[in-house]
Amino acid sequence: MSRGAAMSLPRIESAGLDAWLVRLFDRIDEANLPWLTALTRRCEAAFGEALVDLVPSYTTLLVVFDPLRLAPQAARHRLAQLLQDLAPDENAAAGEIHELPTWYDASVGPDLARVAEHTGLSVEAVIDCHAGTDYRVFALGFAPGFAFMGLLDARLEVPRLETPRQRVPVNSVAIAGRQTAAYPAVTPGGWNLLGRTSARLFDRDRDGFSLLRVGDRVRFVPVDRRTFESQGGDATPMEAGR
Amino acid sequence: MTVVGNKYTVIGFRVTRAGPLALLQDAGRFGVRRLGVTQGGPADLHGWAWANRLAGNAWGTPALEVTFGGLRLVAERDLTVAVAGADLGATLEGEPLALWRPVRIREGQTLAFATPVNGLRAYLAVAGGFRAEPVLGSVSCVVREGLGGFDTRGGKLAEGDRLAVGEGSGASVAERGMPETAEIDYRQPARLALLPGAQVGEFTGQSLYRAFNAAWRVDDRADRMGVRLTGPRLLCRLASMISEGIGLGAVQVPPDGQPIALLNDRQTIGGYPRLGALTPLAASRLAQCLPSQEVHLVAASREHALAEHRHFLASVGQG
Numbered sequence: 001m002s003r004g005a006a007m008s009l010p011r012i013e014s015a016g017l018d019a020w021l022v023r024l025f026d027r028i029d030e031a032n033l034p035w036l037t038a039l040t041r042r043c044e045a046a047f048g049e050a051l052v053d054l055v056p057s058y059t060t061l062l063v064v065f066d067p068l069r070l071a072p073q074a075a076r077h078r079l080a081q082l083l084q085d086l087a088p089d090e091n092a093a094a095g096e097i098h099e100l101p102t103w104y105d106a107s108v109g110p111d112l113a114r115v116a117e118h119t120g121l122s123v124e125a126v127i128d129c130h131a132g133t134d135y136r137v138f139a140l141g142f143a144p145g146f147a148f149m150g151l152l153d154a155r156l157e158v159p160r161l162e163t164p165r166q167r168v169p170v171n172s173v174a175i176a177g178r179q180t181a182a183y184p185a186v187t188p189g190g191w192n193l194l195g196r197t198s199a200r201l202f203d204r205d206r207d208g209f210s211l212l213r214v215g216d217r218v219r220f221v222p223v224d225r226r227t228f229e230s231q232g233g234d235a236t237p238m239e240a241g242r
Numbered sequence: 243m244t245v246v247g248n249k250y251t252v253i254g255f256r257v258t259r260a261g262p263l264a265l266l267q268d269a270g271r272f273g274v275r276r277l278g279v280t281q282g283g284p285a286d287l288h289g290w291a292w293a294n295r296l297a298g299n300a301w302g303t304p305a306l307e308v309t310f311g312g313l314r315l316v317a318e319r320d321l322t323v324a325v326a327g328a329d330l331g332a333t334l335e336g337e338p339l340a341l342w343r344p345v346r347i348r349e350g351q352t353l354a355f356a357t358p359v360n361g362l363r364a365y366l367a368v369a370g371g372f373r374a375e376p377v378l379g380s381v382s383c384v385v386r387e388g389l390g391g392f393d394t395r396g397g398k399l400a401e402g403d404r405l406a407v408g409e410g411s412g413a414s415v416a417e418r419g420m421p422e423t424a425e426i427d428y429r430q431p432a433r434l435a436l437l438p439g440a441q442v443g444e445f446t447g448q449s450l451y452r453a454f455n456a457a458w459r460v461d462d463r464a465d466r467m468g469v470r471l472t473g474p475r476l477l478c479r480l481a482s483m484i485s486e487g488i489g490l491g492a493v494q495v496p497p498d499g500q501p502i503a504l505l506n507d508r509q510t511i512g513g514y515p516r517l518g519a520l521t522p523l524a525a526s527r528l529a530q531c532l533p534s535q536e537v538h539l540v541a542a543s544r545e546h547a548l549a550e551h552r553h554f555l556a557s558v559g560q561g
Contacts, residue, residue, distance in 0.1 A: 011440070013439065014438070014439050014440060014518065015439065015487070015489040015492070016437060016489035016490060016492065016518075016519030016521075017519070017522060017544065017547050017548060017551060018489070018522070021486060023486075028484060052272050052273070053272055053273055053274075053275045053276070053281075054276055055276055055486075055487030055510055055511065056276060056487075057484070057486045057487055057511050058486070059484050059486065060484075060486040060487065061487070062275075062486065062487025062488070064275075064489065067548060068552065072544055139485060139511055140276060140510070140511075141278045141485065141509055141510045141511035142278065142511075143278055143386075143387065143509075144277060144278045144279045144389070145277060145278055146278050147278075148485070185387075185388065202277075204377065209274075209277055209279075210278065213276070213277075
């Protein structure tokens with residue numbers, strides 16, 4: 001594979017006794033996804049029962065294997081072979097398309113005003129801008145089903161909160177830097193909250209559990225409170241000052 | 243009698259005092275890290291594997307991880323158990339319980355853990371295994387994610403819980419002890435084998451020398467996600483990186499220069515530069531250290547680490 005400035009890429013790096021990290025790129029780009037998807041699929045086929053876990057992220061793929069079934073050096077060799085004639089998998093990387101109904105409102109998105117002030121946009125323009133972009137899922141992590149999506153319109157780039165909240169309500173829709181996300185569970189969090197979605201992001205009772213996967217496409221669709229609640233959304237407001 | 247996961251189960255124990263943290267753990271939750279779901283599993287793989295081995299169970303059988311002590315159980319039937327890992331002052335009917343060997347318990351007897359004497363985490367295996375409904379292929383209990391455990395919702399043990407076990411098996415466990423050389427004094431300074439990682443060359447000045455020569459102290463900020471070490475400040479050219487998948491035992495160094503060794507419940511991706519990764523046995527050893535205990539990082543070769551790991555697995559009947 002050839003990718004211009006990526007002089008020493010791809011690289012296979014040590015990530016422990018039972019893992020190698022394949023570094024394909026050195027910056028975040030939607031164009032990385034077809035390559036990462038292709039490598040993920042090839043690893044599934046090539047490692048078979050020796051495969052323990054795969055963790056794709058923005059620029060890398062962590063490959064965890066059973067060192068009793070496949071010696072680390074043999075695993076490394078296999079990865080090197082897979083990389084030799086790797087081709088981007090455009091079809092698979094197209095991903096599913098998800099529309100996340102989202103109620104943008106100060107009662108559930110307490111940072112709307114802060115984002116408006118920081119960006120110089122009106123609250124309406126912030127909402128239009130956030131909902132007007134199609135995002136890709138670059139990585140999952142932080143919590144089960146938590147999808148890091150991008151890239152956010154540069155006009156909406158706002159830093160994280162100086163002091164993270166102790167409890168971000170489930171399904172909160174948030175932005176930080178050039179990324180956006182929706183919280184699948186109640187966790188601490190330092191992102192700017194814009195609203196809340198009624199989508200079920202991580203459902204224990206559904207096969208596959210996580211609504212969003214790396215490579216998927218996501219669009220936030222503004223809905224009013226009535227629609228949000230009729231879809232099962234929880235309109236309980238954030239506590240003042242939290 | 244109830245059916246859990248297509249296996250017949252009976253109630254083996256009743257919890258009469260929960261203690262600070264007792265969690266059900268099988269080998270861990272695998273194949274789902276791409277969904278952001280953590281690995282889970284026993285923080286001390288060594289102690290957990292030995293407890294199961296001594297109870298006559300197969301690799302992967304769910305056992306209890308008892309952190310710090312405090313747990314008290316009453317047997318609801320005759321059982322065979324084994325406790326390995328930390329010495330938390332366990333007693334049976336008030337008498338010291340023999341560790342690292344199978345022990346018969348009769349219905350109505352009380353098994354209690356006190357406080358740490360040697361190490362931090364004890365593993366209680368019962369012949370036939372504890373039983374719970376798997377979530378995402380595992381019963382491993384991860385409180386933060388609300389997954390696994392007896393309630394399937396990530397709950398730690400609570401007073402009044404009745405713990406299901408597999409019926410019948412293990413009734414004729416042979417008396418088998420453990421080679422004494424394999425029993426560990428966790429109070430000694432730990433030498434933790436570390437496989438150097440890709441960013442090791444980015445640490446500047448004396449940082450690498452210090453990393454492998456300093457006496458590190460285990461901080462009190464230590465849990466199943468990770469253990470912070472305090473000592474000389476390590477400087478790295480990279481402040482942060484694009485988040486990427488992180489393996490068990492990864493030793494990351496945030497800008498404050500104090501390393502954090504990541505354990506079983508770590509987040510699946512992270513963006514700090516890393517010195518490398520502890521071997522699975524080194525991560526196990528660290529999980530038995532109490533705050534303020536001294537540890538040393540020792541650069542290890544992959545070949546040596548693999549041989550050691552294979553030897554361990556063979557000794558507990560795996561591989």
